[in-house]
Amino acid sequence: MTDHKVPPILKPIRDVGIVGYGAYIPRYRLPAREVARIWRAGGGGTLFEEKAVSGLDEDVITMSIEAARNALARAGIDPDEIRAVWVGSESHPYSVKPTSTVVAEAIGATPHTQAADWEFACKAGTEAIQAAIGFVGSEMARFALAIGMDTAQGRPGDPLEYTAGAGGAAYLLGPAEISLATIESSYSFATDTPDFFRRANEKYPEHGERFTGEPAYFKHITSAAQTLMQAINASPSDYQHVVFHQPNSKFPQRVGRTLGFKPEQIETGLLVPLIGNTYAGSALVGLTAVLDIAEPGDRILLVSYGSGAGSDAFSLRTTELLPERRNQAPYTQDYIARRTEIDYATYARFRGKLTMK
Amino acid sequence: MEASRHWRLKQERYTLMGEICPHCKEKIFPPRDFCPACGEDARNLFQFSGRGEVYSFTTVYQAPAGYEENAPYTIALVRLEEGPMLTAQLTDMGDETVEIGMPVEMVTRRLRSDGERGMLVYGYKFRPQLARAISA
Ligand SMILES: [Zn+2]
Numbered sequence: 001m002t003d004h005k006v007p008p009i010l011k012p013i014r015d016v017g018i019v020g021y022g023a024y025i026p027r028y029r030l031p032a033r034e035v036a037r038i039w040r041a042g043g044g045g046t047l048f049e050e051k052a053v054s055g056l057d058e059d060v061i062t063m064s065i066e067a068a069r070n071a072l073a074r075a076g077i078d079p080d081e082i083r084a085v086w087v088g089s090e091s092h093p094y095s096v097k098p099t100s101t102v103v104a105e106a107i108g109a110t111p112h113t114q115a116a117d118w119e120f121a122c123k124a125g126t127e128a129i130q131a132a133i134g135f136v137g138s139e140m141a142r143f144a145l146a147i148g149m150d151t152a153q154g155r156p157g158d159p160l161e162y163t164a165g166a167g168g169a170a171y172l173l174g175p176a177e178i179s180l181a182t183i184e185s186s187y188s189f190a191t192d193t194p195d196f197f198r199r200a201n202e203k204y205p206e207h208g209e210r211f212t213g214e215p216a217y218f219k220h221i222t223s224a225a226q227t228l229m230q231a232i233n234a235s236p237s238d239y240q241h242v243v244f245h246q247p248n249s250k251f252p253q254r255v256g257r258t259l260g261f262k263p264e265q266i267e268t269g270l271l272v273p274l275i276g277n278t279y280a281g282s283a284l285v286g287l288t289a290v291l292d293i294a295e296p297g298d299r300i301l302l303v304s305y306g307s308g309a310g311s312d313a314f315s316l317r318t319t320e321l322l323p324e325r326r327n328q329a330p331y332t333q334d335y336i337a338r339r340t341e342i343d344y345a346t347y348a349r350f351r352g353k354l355t356m357k
Numbered sequence: 358m359e360a361s362r363h364w365r366l367k368q369e370r371y372t373l374m375g376e377i378c379p380h381c382k383e384k385i386f387p388p389r390d391f392c393p394a395c396g397e398d399a400r401n402l403f404q405f406s407g408r409g410e411v412y413s414f415t416t417v418y419q420a421p422a423g424y425e426e427n428a429p430y431t432i433a434l435v436r437l438e439e440g441p442m443l444t445a446q447l448t449d450m451g452d453e454t455v456e457i458g459m460p461v462e463m464v465t466r467r468l469r470s471d472g473e474r475g476m477l478v479y480g481y482k483f484r485p486q487l488a489r490a491i492s493a
Pocket of ligand 1: 378381392
């Protein structure tokens, strides 16, 4: 690592902000005790309560469409002005055909648009946001849509099965002057760290146990958050809310403490006990819950984490437009409250763990 | 033009894009380029809100090929709030029971998949209208 004369943060020429945001969380919930009952295990079940499970007719495409429609409803813009539709996920329904073209078509953004699928484990969605900031901030586009969405899978009986949930969020980036929250600055930190991976033809991921903690999640999030705050002369007490990637409840709480944040700053955006780890959707859906209740002028720090490994950090400030415009779409808590509990057998059917042929 | 017809079919299926009659303002779904109310040409696009209510319904136990994994499921006649009636599958019922007059809203879902190797087909279904859980 070299010392930088210029801070290594990402800042566009034109100020950019979030013009619309939208969450999606499916209806079904698998309680941790159900997973524990089937696999006769303890431990894992104490880390969270339940996770959101998508229905038989849902996938990353349909879930992204609903989140994108919510973002557009809040933005109130003509979808024909969107020049990029980017979807970050680990569970794209097709290996080759893009998720993003279907989403773009369904929201009326075609044909004058970029469409692409992004991959970088759990930070694919925040990468798409940074690229969208570049698109808008360079004046190549007035609006760009970035989505992080997953229907995550764990191998049956694996600890991941307790937490791998379904959900995510869509963000429409546009000019700061019509935004609900402006992007003050962002920063990206990446290294080659093999903590979690899935080879191209495997259904379930592998995780190197000893890598998942210190040199991976904690190092990357801490470095990203500290470098960004230092570069913009901010400190934890300047923020009303902070949202971290949340593979479980313990990691974000611990990394928050290490950085100097108080539990009440983390609380609103910490959804993992209720919906599970939604991978590329995780930090992004947490941020929607914060935007649903934030006051104008609040500052929010968002830090994602993707295995492999990297973290994207964003410093946001909400505007006067937020309180009125957030009413144009369902709140994240509305989706959380729409809850139907299922048992392990139904879960296995929904997630294709049993196949009919 | 072929490409434009293709686009309109997708808009119809993904987003409930219909037509409005320029003569009598009748809203038309599915689009058919003439007005069923006054018989005049009607080609102006109209985006339906997706909200409506269940007019009638039936449960399907023996599903046709391509739909087996969803069975049993409910097919409903839905009256859109703008007037037209259409047939669609209900989804996300959870433990709710279907009732005549139940408020529903359009969602885009996977309609069918042609086996493990085939195309996925997406289109409209209806679900119970999402309730506000908190007030802000
Ligand atoms: Zn007419």
